[in-house]
Every structure is written in structure tokens, then in C-alpha cells.
Amino acid sequence: MEYNFQDIEQRWRTYWATKKTYHVEIDENKPKFYVLNMFPYPSGAGLHVGHPLGYIASDIYARYKRLCGYNVLNPMGYDAYGLPAEQYAIQTGQHPAITTEENIAHYREQLDKIGFSFDWDREVRTCDPAYYHWTQWAFLKMYGSFYCNKCQKAQPITLLEEHLRTYGTEGLDVAQTEELHFSPEYWNGLTEQERQQTLMNYRLAYLGETMVNWCAELGTVLANDEVVDGLSVRGGFPVVQKKMKQWCLRVSAYAQRLLDGLDQINWSESLKETQRNWIGRSEGTEMNFRTNSATQPEVTIFTTRADTIFGVTFMVLAPESEYVKPLTTEAQREAVERYVEETKKRTERERIADRRVSGVFTGSYAENPFTGEQIPIWVSDYVLSGYGTGAIMAVPAHDSRDYAFARHFNLPIRPLIEGCDVSEESFDAKEGIVCNSPAEGTSALKGFTLNGLSVKEAIQTTKEFVTANGLGRVKTNYRLRDAIFSRQRYWGEPFPIFYKDGLPQPIPEDCLPIELPDVSVFLPTQTGEPPLGNATKWAWDTCKREVVENTLIDHKTVFPLELSTMPGFAGSSAYYLRYMDSTNATALVGEKANQYWRNVDLYVGGSEHATGHLIYSRFWNKFLHDIGISCEEEPFKKLVNQGMIQGRSNFVYRVKGTQTYVSLGLKDKYDVTPIHVDVNIVENDVLDLEKFKAWRPEYKDAEFILEDGKYICGWAVEKMSKSMFNVVNPDHIIERYGADTLRIYEMFLGPISQSKPWDSSGIDGSARFLRKFWNLFFDGETFCIDDSTPTAENLKSLHKLIKKISEDVEDFSFNTSIPAFMIATSELSAQKCRSRQILETAVILIAPYAPHIAEELWSLLGHDTTVFDANWPKFEEKYLVESTVTMAVSFNGKTRYTIQASADASNEEVQQQALNDANAAKYLEGHQIVKVIVVPKRIVNIVIK
């Protein structure tokens, strides 16, 4: 019987949906396994063949785990808030809620055709009030918490208030924006407003002043990659650096735990390394330098190279540093102010692009605490205000940036490492033997020398000295910054906050969710107000309405804080917890559900989220862990990054100034322009001439210069996108070949983590294979299976397959299991195997990969349960033992002859037999056996000369 995939797939799709085959509930009798894909943003373009790659891989794994007896959670949902929907709304006036709804429906339709085992009853959408209720709730919890460094966890802010009331800041060890010092009397004397402002210094979700790219025309803050040359990418409007009040999350408080946690999880080393770099832990020393200024008698710097203290020849402050103003002398005031002003005007981008050496002397001097030497204090933009203390001690001999600066301004360079040459460049490496410490007696601190120590020892020695003598302290800094949590956008989660007298007030938890107000007009207004200026009233329920009436909205100057929403990562930070208990109306996740499902065992998604989503959700989970909601410290135990599927674009070559198109092989003889051509009218790089003429009006009269009667197109690998005409829609593939073929082919393309171009031309091979597999069960038109005892050959083919597939699935090497299936299929076919025992097992093995065909065959085999209730077969070594072994004979290390010995090579008798055989063979005559090397189970080597 013919393999009618259309009929089969349609039928099983309906069956699974109506029977809710993939619905899961907590089952204490089975071990749980949680498989998760990064949920998609439902764009208007729909799915292309690249999107399902990771879903197919994780679906295979989920189905496999289910066959192994696990209770598998495999949910899916939508990351539905985002910019494209809003931009589309502004352009067309269509409400983003409507377009999002439409896009989701389209996605769902496409996903359903591929045969995933998702439990759709658990679907979440980030834009659904029932979902973002818990996003807002988590935000409120963060607002109401601070981070205690002593106990290394989040604590209720009321504990902190208690402490401040009783002790002030005495004995406080907490995460904070800036280090404050005050007495309990001071705190108790503050007004409520002042106290609230002070608490912002400690809250995990806080209002902070940060520098942003502000685009007045668009009425929003832009991310760095949305700004080029000081203009917005969209619209080309000017963008300025602006200090704005924004909601922030104190992610930095968790830096050490985020770093430590990486050792506990099974992620790729490169991804972990990316996160380690992003967190950027550096251990160093903070040192205090006395200055000759009356108003700023001391400056604190941060360094990781305390050992270079004797090489300091100047100091540098960041232009934004608070130290700059008090340390600038009257004579230098004008020059310094001019420099600081100039720096402020340059965007961060310009500073990076144009890395010229610039700076100005403040007029003040600092004193080297070790030598008492006077060193000049400069200001330069190569020092960043946001890292360390915003001030550095410059050691030009051992830091390339300090070196460039010293060379430019002709400042002294003093090398401290034996034998290093600093005439051309600095010696930055942390290696070598330290020298040039001041001679005894000349140092202000008598007897301290670093001479003869290695750099490592010198750093340690200096650290200890600094601490012991009160010159500073040991300090660990992190590069990880707090996350800016406000976006001046409509299509996102509203903050559960109202403002009274300019102060934020949390909305009580029982008033959640705060729903996004419905806005009907999206077009930008004439006055240049942001489109959301139309949202004059928030559609909140009664408990918030009066609050809104009192809220001052001034959206002409700055997009009002009240109207900003949360960023994209808010909704995606805890969605994996929500899936565990997606309909719970009283909690983000119930305790029972969380205790059972715990965390994600396997997470599949793109590596582009390494420093975004994957940091934020780890942070978010750790916070929820601290407040007792998530029982696990890490959200994602194992993570697999799937590569991107690129497009394979096709080109035609138009002879310049004509309507003549020349085939690839002949194009060099003409002056041609390459033009992208729709890959859907090209097959195996051969252009369908009629379809091309019909494709677009301008090609109606096209003429062609052919080679061998064909028009051959050129090709290139590019991003899969509409504008390149290289998008391949999975719907078309499924229509022509079926979902099982698509699944098999996508896995066969190559290693899952590797990026690769899509090439439809290979798909016939996968289709042929499934047809052959199907034909194993048929003799002509009849389903033909018997209960015959399998032969040794049958069993060997089968167990080879069981071994290979089991190993491959565990390793995520799906690409190599497809060939194993192909080989087993042709072997069993050649053996004319009809044995139910063998073929039934083969169906179970293929079920994760090609679920529709497996279900159909399973049912034809007479089962009335689904194939996924079967048990994964056990591999047995005994069926694979080789009856012969290869023996190689080497002459002077070169393998010349191969002969067959007659059994297992690990067996000593066999080795002896092999030797006898070798001796008997004519090519050993006249040679002496040097040694025999046994490689277990495979080969016996006899080395002779």
C-alpha cells in the first residue's frame, strides 16, 4: 500500500487533539521531565523552515523521554509584547492586540501541522492580563525587597527600615546604588518623602537616574543598536544622551550568585564563558590617595594591579566623576569645564568610534600613599564613571591605555618588571619578576619592597599591606550593570505603580493585574506628541482610578514615567514557572506544582539570548527562590543552542541596460547586474523561465541566454528574509512531502547547534527513506507481518539501531541517527524481515522522529493504545558480537596488509591464532615480529621489521 502521508498525518493530528494525548498532570508515580523551547515572538511573517528546528529537536527528546517512562512537560506559548506589533499599529492604525491575535492564530496553525507533542492546555501569552498579573506581582515583590550581602539573599524592605530606625547605616552590608552613612537620629528625622527617596538606594526594583539614548521625535529611549551616527535607524532623527529617571532592577546584587551558579548547570562552555565575561568579576584593591585640595582631601581609586603602585605617574578621573569639580583649580577651571562639556555632547557611540587620546589637567596633585610622591590629576574620557570609583591610578608602563595617554601628554613612564621593554608599547601581561621598588629608606613606608616577587605575589603582598595599614581595602567589582526596566512604549506590561506628589506608590497586590488601557488611535499626532498621548485615561478598575486622576502627565517634555511599560525581557523571565501551573489564579505557581516540576531539565533556544534573557531569567528565578516561590536556584539545568537556518538565495544576471538574462556559467562574458530571484521558482538552481516571466510585470518580456538549454541561477547564503526572496515556508514542504519528512530532513541537515543554509534539494532523500520504511510492513498492497522468530541477522540490525538511536538522542546528535535508520531499513528490507518482534521495535524507535507514520503503523500492528505508551527498547550487546576481526600487519610502522582472523580480538587465543595466521602468510617471510598490539574488540596489530 502506498504511503499516503496526507491522510495519515491529518488523521493522527485530529486524534491527538481530540484525545488530548499530550496533556500532562502531576503524577507522583512517575519521574518528571521538563522540556522547554524559548517561546516565539509571533511576527506577521509567520514561520519559516528555520523556526521549527529547535522545536523538532526538543520534541524528539520529549517523546523519547516519554517512551522511557517519564512524565514529560513540554509546553508552548507566545512572547507577545514587542516593538514590531506597535510599529505596525502606528503605520496602519491596527490595534496591536488584534494583529498579535491574528499572528498567534497563524503560528498555531503552522505549528499544529508539524506534529509537536505540546500540551496546549498550558499555553501562556505574555500580553494576557492573567499572565502579566504575575509579571507585575514579581515586580512589586522586587520593589518591596533589598539584597542582604551577609545572608546572600533578598529580604523584605521592612527589615531594612527597621535596621535604619535602630542603627542607621551602622553595620549595614547590603546591595546599594551608592554607599550612604547616617545615624538612626538622621533617619528618624527625615520626612516620609525623604525616607522613600533614600530607600530607592536599596530596593531591588528602584527608580534610578541613568544615561539613555533619547530620541525626541520618536518619543522614546532607543537601544544602542537602534542608533547610528547619532541618528535613529528608524526615521533618522537626532538622538541625544540624556539622564532620565527610569525603573531599574538591581541585577548587580546577584552578580556573584549568577557567576557561581554557572558551575552547577549543564550549558555549553562557550555560553557559560559569554556569561562569565558579561558578569565580569574582577578582584582588586581600592586605595585612598590624599590630595592637595582642601575641598576634596582624598580620592579613592580601584585597581587590579596593586603591585604597580610604584609605577604610578599620574591619576585620571572620568569626566562625569564627582571628584572633578572640587579638584579643578581656578587656573584650570575653564579648560576642564570645556572638556567636560565637549565629552557630554559626544554619544557613547562616537567615543567608541573615534578613540582619540584626549584629556585635561585639573591643576591638582595627589600623593602616592607608598612614596609620598606628588602626581598630577587629569581628566579623560577613557576612564568610565560607571565602573570602579570612576578614578584610576595610571601606570603607563603596564597599561596600554595609560601608555597612550602618557605618550600623548608627555608624562613619565616607569617600568617595574625585570627585562621588559616599554620604549614602543606597554607591558600589560601579568607575568615576570617585579623590580624598581624604591630603595629602602626613600619610601614613605620604610622597608616595603616588591623587588624579586612574581606579579601574582606582588599583588597579594600589596593587598595585605594596604589592608593592614588602612590605605584602602580589598574589593571585588563586577561589570554587570543593573537592568534598565522602563520602555517608553505602549505595547508592554504597565507598571503596578501610581505616583503621588512625585513619589511612586505600589498598587496593592490584590488590585492586580493593572490592565493595559485600550487606545484606539496610534498615528503620531501633529504636535509630535507620542502616539500614546492619546491615552489620556488608563482603564484601571475603581481601586486605581482616583489615583490616575491625581497623576500629573507631562508627555511633551519627556515620555512620562506613568506611561512607560516594562521591557521585553519582563514577560519572558518567569514563563517557565508559569507553565507548571498556568491557570493558577492565586499564585504565579502553586507550591505543589513547583515542588513536582521544579525546573527545566532541557531548554532549547538560540545563543543570541546569552547576555539578555538567559541572565535576566536566572536573576529573576534566584529572586523568586529567595522569597520561597521557586524551589530551585537555577531555572535551566541543561541548555542546548540550536543554530540558525540561513536562507539560500538565488540570483539571475541581467545584462546591463537590457531585458536579457544570462545563465551563471556565461555571465562573465557580459556586464551584468545580479538580481535576487524568488527561490520558489527555481529548482536545483535551474530557473523556471515561464514562472519567472509571470513572477513580476517587469520580467514579462525577459529573454535568456541559456547553457545546455537551461538557465542556471547563482546562489549565496544569506539571512532568511522576505527581502532576499529566499524564505521557505514549512507549509509548502508539508503539503508536498508531509510533516514527518520535514522533521526527518531538518534533523538530517547537520548538527543541531550549527548554523546552516536551508537547501530544499536534499529533501527527496528523506521522503524516499520514509517510503522505504513504510514498505517494510507491506507486501504489495497487503500489510504483511508474521510472528516468525527473528534471525540473528535481524537482531543484529535491530540492536545496532537501538544502540545508535539511544545514544544519539541523549547526545542530541539527531543528524547521525537518520543514517542509522536508513541503513537498518535497507538491511531489514534486504533480509526480507517480516518478524513482528523486530518491526514493532523499529516503529517505537522511529516514533520520536516521525510520530505520524509511527502511530499509523502501530495501529496497523493491532494496538489500540498510542505508540507513546510503549517502552523504549533495551539494547543488548550479545547480538552485536563480531564473528571476525581485522588484523593489520605493519612494516616499519606502515600498514601494508590486512588479513582476517576468526573471532573476538580481546580473546588471547584469538590473538595467538592471528599470529599463527600471520606467520603462515607469505608476506611475513623474512621479517621479524617486533610486538603485538591489541586494540580491544577491533584489531590486532603485528609490528614486524
Place this chain on the structure above:
RNA sequence: GCCCAGAUGGCGGAAUCGGUAGACGCGCUGGUCUCAAACACCAGUGGGGCAACCCGUGCCGGUUCGACCCCGGCUCUGGGUACCA
């Protein structure tokens, strides 16, 4: 600049423990079927040579009886990150 990953036929890629390099698929060539084409099926297919055989895993060197695999030094490609002291 720094960090990470990689380099194997015409193409995608196998070789998971240091043991027959190129599995499997695509493409190509020949054949069967067909009036013909497409599909399908069968055979061949790393390069050179009539052959025996020789050469072949980015380049140079090393370890080993034996190296795509291990070690040292390069070249190139892809990704991340960037004045983080």
C-alpha cells in the same frame, strides 16, 4: 585587541576511545521503465594511474607501530565582547 568555536570530496556532513578516512544524503555519470519528460528503481562516484599502486582531513613541525583525533607553532573562517583599570 581579548575570549570562544571551527577548518574533512562538487555540496551538507560521518568517523562519540588514537585503529580500514569520506558513513548517510544531495549532486553528477551510466542503465531499466517511458513515444518523451518527470517520478521511481539499479549500479558507479575523493584525486591520479590501463594496472599493481601512489597521494590525500587548512599549513609547518613533534609524539606513536599507527594521528582528522594528542602536543608545539602558524594561517584562515564564524561567533561573542570591547577604553571594565
